[in-house]
Amino acid sequence: MLTRLFALPSLQPVSNRFGFSMTLKELAQILGLSPTTVSRALNGYPEVSESTRRRVAEAATRHNYHPNVQAKRLATGRAMAIGHVIPISTQHEIVNPVFADFIAGAGEVYARAGYDMIISIVADDDEEQAYRTLRSKGNVDGVIVHGPKRGDPRPALLDELGLPYVVHGRVSDYAAPYAWVDVNNTRAFERGTAFLSDLGHRRIALVNGLESMDFAARRREGYEAALAARGLARDPALMTAGEMTEAQGYDAACAMLSLPDPATAFLTSSLLSAMGVRRAIEERGLALGRDVSVLTHDDELSYMKNGTELPIFTATRSSVREAGRICAQMLLDRIAAGPEAPIATRLLEAVLVVGQSTAPARHLIAS
Amino acid sequence: MLTRLFALPSLQPVSNRFGFSMTLKELAQILGLSPTTVSRALNGYPEVSESTRRRVAEAATRHNYHPNVQAKRLATGRAMAIGHVIPISTQHEIVNPVFADFIAGAGEVYARAGYDMIISIVADDDEEQAYRTLRSKGNVDGVIVHGPKRGDPRPALLDELGLPYVVHGRVSDYAAPYAWVDVNNTRAFERGTAFLSDLGHRRIALVNGLESMDFAARRREGYEAALAARGLARDPALMTAGEMTEAQGYDAACAMLSLPDPATAFLTSSLLSAMGVRRAIEERGLALGRDVSVLTHDDELSYMKNGTELPIFTATRSSVREAGRICAQMLLDRIAAGPEAPIATRLLEAVLVVGQSTAPARHLIAS
DNA sequence: CGCGACATCCAAACCGCTTTGGATTGAGTC
DNA sequence: GACTCAATCCAAAGCGGTTTGGATGTCGCG
CATH class of the missing domain: 1.10.260.40 (lambda repressor-like DNA-binding domains)
Structure with missing residues (x-):
């Protein structure tokens, strides 16, 4: 004292x-x-x-x-803080790698607006209770929903609680209108697939994220739609989904390059996976961007650049950090406007940047 | 309303x-x-x-x-919240990739103790002011200091402000006692270097992080100490420092493998760099763990596993997430004990795990 | 000169909780 | 039966702001 x-x-x-x-x-x-x-x-x-x-x-x-912030909060009834609830899965302990960049973007916006950002790390079975206590303790004015899954229960819960929120991503099967900011994943992967197809590739593989995640499911839909539009067969042997690591890309590519009718092009969900695919390609004495093409989605993570000027990988690119900024601003606007205000949504388009990892298809001898 | x-x-x-x-x-x-x-x-x-x-x-x-949290806070005078100030450098916009895992660990501890974690994203020129307003607004009971540099001004500032803190890492040239949690980086890199030397390597390269960072400087010191102890020459051509990316490792290894007297072993500061080194090795038709050895430091990031059971890279391993837990607990203890209590410090030892990327040295023909 | 309108400031209540300093009750003791 | 003492509970005063409902002073104008 x-x-x-x-x-x-x-x-x-x-x-x-x-x-x-x-x-x-x-x-x-x-x-x-x-x-x-x-x-x-x-x-x-x-x-x-x-x-x-x-x-x-x-x-x-x-x-x-x-x-004094506490006094101000008590007097005004506004917490001047936004919550980010990060579930730590009890099975696979993955901390989403895009998370750091997302909150960097969001944090900039909060700081400018005089809001605090409070992060709750919570075991994913306790997530519902986490939102309830957040609401009931009254220490946030709103929350950002991260990493929505197919059939995610959170929008319904938050609507019930009357806690303002914006979803980073979408919850495809939630009927009521809700605020979200998302990349057009379907379109991005449709374009990526079409791009590879235009180069003459007919054996295009998909190395996807876990398809329980809404974004990954959409990516697969885009991929499949493009295949269908081009009259290409959808081959389960060329489709895999899992945690987006270097090893995932490597393992998948090893398998798909060893098929009787091997893949000649890969579509991956992250730069890490793409790096794994590249390793498998080069290990076989094949050349990336000559013998085999790789096209990846690139979240522009700050510690994971896809080249400086000239992109290494051809990629569909969309900044997660920028998404963080947009999400944050949308939530602040929503809080200011009150619960009766119309709900905003924002669909961001990924840009296709052509790098050195894609080229016209050539016939290959299966190794 | x-x-x-x-x-x-x-x-x-x-x-x-x-x-x-x-x-x-x-x-x-x-x-x-x-x-x-x-x-x-x-x-x-x-x-x-x-x-x-x-x-x-x-x-x-x-x-x-x-x-109601605000009311409780106001009445008790304790904010029940810990601050993490994350400087976003205006030059190189790197969001530290270990950050997500660190706060995941810290967040677990806070959640159990009923504390909130509040994150401030701030341009690094405003960092001092950020701490001052944090103090003056009174919305945190203490802070964690991330990514200390050599000659970091923050401990002095925080001592002046009377704001409890724990440093993740160390500030070598701060004279007064302060609380910190750090990996024994010097020892880890000393051991790593010695391990490679024991395998017969005499051309051991260091691919380090930015040496303005305290941890990176310590790593170099450990590396140099081991070289000196073994009577190996310190060759600037085998030492590089920069942002720890895949490209950094690749570029460094390309240069160091093309030397008249090329490197036969690499010591890298991160798995990403190691992956880049591996690519450069394999691109030359050399085999990792046979022709060239690689030993990396591994922070055990959740999205960046070094193999599942059998480690891919031989590594000095120390969990950043665990460091987050320890830091958080130390800070909470410190806050509970009051400013007069003795200051705690904690030095964690990295373990050396032997993977498939190291082997006895063999003479190589420079490519 | 008197009066209202306006500009400027203030006292006091309130936000929801903690905590100090009693008040009340009942059991135990001689 | 009076008295002590512990066990239980409560009224009220904070914590540091915001906000309501005036109070006071000043000015313009008929």
Whole structure:
């Protein structure tokens, strides 16, 4: 505990129980004004003259005054914070690698708006309870829903709780309208498949993420739609889904390059998988972008660049960080607008960037 | 704004301005007790009989009562929250890839202890101000310092502010005692280098992280110490430092394998770099773990496994997630113990796991 | 000069919880 | 039966802001 050593004979109180920050009351006393006036001056209310407002603002910065957040929250009823609930699966302990970049983007927006970002790590069986207590404790004004699955129960829950939210991704089978920001995964993979098909590839493999995830299911749909449109057969031996690691890509490519009728092109869901595919290709003495083509989706993660100027992999590209910014802004807007306001959605289009990993198909001798 | 549509003729008030959560006062009224007693019952104070305590607890769960966090915080003066300030460098926009796993570990601990984790994304020139306002707004009880650099100013600042903190890593040149949790990077790289030297390698390359970072500087020191101890020359052509990407490893290895006296073994700071090194090796028709050895540091990131059972790369291994847990617990302990309590530190030892990427040195024809 | 309108400021209530300092009750003691 | 003491409970005063409902002063205008 902090003890006040001396009673300073100063007009300015130097210590309170928080020790280091001054209170509104103290500031008011220094200025010879009432707390009311000081509060109003700082919050831009019209009932205070410009001159005193300046005087107050100047004193506030000079004394490094910042209103205590807890008090402000209690008084206004707004938490000035956004929650991100991150489920840690009890089976496979994967922390989503795009998460860091997403919150970097979202965090920028929150910081500018004076909001806090609070992250709850929670075992995925407790997720529902996590949202309920979040609501009931009242420490967030809204939440971002990460990594929606097919049939995800969270939108229904959050609607029931009346907690504003924006989904990063979509929940295909939720009927009621809800706010979301998503990449057009179907279109991206449709275009990717079409691009490879246009290069003459007829054995195009899909190395996908876990298809219980909504985004992965959509990607497969796009892939299949493009195959169908081109009259190409859908071959289960060329389709795999799993956690998007280097090893996944390697293992899948090993298998698919050893088929009697091997893959000549790969569509992967992440750069890591693509790197694994590349390794399997090169291990066979084949050349990436000559013998075998690879096209990947690229989330533009900051620690995982696809080349600097010239892209290494041909890719459908869409920044997760930017998605974070957009999600955050949409949620803040939604909170400001109130529950009756119309619901916004935003579909982002991935751009197709052509790199060095794709080329016209050539006939190969199965190794 | 929420409007109360009907005045329900119920004993139990269903609505307040927060709309969805009930207040202590309401709960007390339902129970026919005073708020004081209810508060004490729920917080485990002895001045309340076991029978009423049970009655209160039961009613609380039945009505899904959770004390409003803001009010609690204001009343107790404790924020019940820990801050993580993440600087986003304005030059190279790297979001540290270990960050996600670290906070996953820390978050588990916070959740168990009833603490919130609040993340501030901030441009790195504003970092000092970020800590000051954090302090002055009073919305955290302490902070974790991420990614310390050589000569990092943050410990001094935080000591000045009187804000409890734990550093993940160390600040070599800060004289005053401070709390930290770190891997023994020096020792890990010393051992790694010695291990490769024991295999007969005399041209051991170091592919390091940016050496302005304290951890990277320590790693180099360990590497150099081992070289010196073995009487091996320190060759600048075999040492590189940069952002730890696949491309970094690839580029470095390309250069170092093309030297007149090429590297026969590599020590890398991350799995990504190691993967790049592997690619350069295989591209030359050499075999990893036969012609050229690679030993990497492995943070055990959840999305970046070094094999499942059998490690792919020989590695010095230390879980960042576990470090997150330890850091968080240390900080909570420190906050509970008060500023006068002795300062704790914790040095974690990396384990050396032998995988398939290292083998005795053999003479190579420079390609 | 008197009056209303407006500008400017303030006292006090309130947000929901904790905690201090009693008040009340009942059992135990002589 | 009076008295002590512990066990239980409560009223009220904070915590540091916001906000309602005036109070006061100033000015313009008939």
